[in-house]
Amino acid sequence: MDIVVVGAGSLGSLLGGLLAREHDVTLVGREPHVGTVRRAGLDVVGTESFHVDPAADTDPPAGADLALVTVKSYDTADAAAALADCSLEACLSVQNGMGNEGTLAAELDCPVLAGTCTYGANLVDPGRVDFTGRGEVVLGAREGGPSAAAEDVGTAFEAAGVETTVATDMPTRLWEKLAVNAAINATTALARVENGALADGPGRTLAADAARETARVARERGVDLSDDRAVSLAERVIRDTAANRSSMLQDVEVGRRTEIAAINGYVVDAATTPVPVNETLTRLVTLWETRTGSERER
Numbered sequence: 001m002d003i004v005v006v007g008a009g010s011l012g013s014l015l016g017g018l019l020a021r022e023h024d025v026t027l028v029g030r031e032p033h034v035g036t037v038r039r040a041g042l043d044v045v046g047t048e049s050f051h052v053d054p055a056a057d058t059d060p061p062a063g064a065d066l067a068l069v070t071v072k073s074y075d076t077a078d079a080a081a082a083l084a085d086c087s088l089e090a091c092l093s094v095q096n097g098m099g100n101e102g103t104l105a106a107e108l109d110c111p112v113l114a115g116t117c118t119y120g121a122n123l124v125d126p127g128r129v130d131f132t133g134r135g136e137v138v139l140g141a142r143e144g145g146p147s148a149a150a151e152d153v154g155t156a157f158e159a160a161g162v163e164t165t166v167a168t169d170m171p172t173r174l175w176e177k178l179a180v181n182a183a184i185n186a187t188t189a190l191a192r193v194e195n196g197a198l199a200d201g202p203g204r205t206l207a208a209d210a211a212r213e214t215a216r217v218a219r220e221r222g223v224d225l226s227d228d229r230a231v232s233l234a235e236r237v238i239r240d241t242a243a244n245r246s247s248m249l250q251d252v253e254v255g256r257r258t259e260i261a262a263i264n265g266y267v268v269d270a271a272t273t274p275v276p277v278n279e280t281l282t283r284l285v286t287l288w289e290t291r292t293g294s295e296r297e298r
């Protein structure tokens with residue numbers, strides 16, 4: 001399969017690297033990373049270590065079987081515009097936050113699939129990504145139900161050794177992922193701690209409260225997600241990724257804009273009843289972005 005990965009950051013580079021062991025992959029991202037990959041290839045180190053030589057560029061090619069979109073949520077509209085003239089069989093969004101698939105579908109003339117991913121990655125240097133934990137990709141039709149395109153993509157991912165489940169309930173899965181990210185990302189970024197620090201004490205309380213509020217908002221919007229399930233999913237991810245630095249902590253550490261608006265901010269905007277924990281987390285991270293000027297940094 002011909003795959004273009006739009007958003008060669010930490011996760012995009014890891015998934016692109018794994019897929020390049022079996023498929024023709026083009027990584028689309030920023031310099032100096034893509035230039036280094038073009039000249040010297042991509043080193044994946046950690047959980048598994050290997051070297052691959054995918055194509056790499058700052059713009060997408062004219063066509064591909066699949067566009068795998070892994071850009072930050074605030075860059076989705078730009079990614080959609082960049083892909084609008086690209087001939088594609090399918091597009092898969094594996095991003096944090098909600099609403100990305102709709103933004104892509106508005107520009108693209110192919111099935112747009114939704115995905116979640118629990119693989120851990122950290123782009124440490126141009127051309128080098130740390131593989132910090134094996135996980136799972138779950139993907140399917142963004143509106144739920146069966147999808148031939150999702151089956152094809154699932155088969156291609158499995159052929160490359162990427163643990164993949166094709167699901168027919170992606171709307172619920174996206175809310176579950178939102179609850180996990182709402183629980184973990186802002187708190188770890190503000191306290192500058194790894195995910196495992198939320199396993200007990202005040203971090204555990206904050207994470208559970210943020211997850212519960214997100215589940216309530218999901219139910220207000222007709223999604224069947226109980227408080228208990230949201231909390232236990234968040235607690236499982238905290239345990240399974242204890243040593244990981246969340247993507248928002250990684251953003252804050254390098255002074256980059258965060259995805260707060262698409263995570264806790266989305267919960268606040270979607271709520272019809274008060275969500276004080278998500279609101280406070282959103283305000284604090286937004287305050288940090290404004291004071292550091294990072295809301296302009298990508």
Ligand code: KPL
Nearest residue numbers: 184241244245246247248
């Ligand atoms: O998706 C993540 C992220 O960091 O954005 C979690 C699940 C919190 C893992 O770190």
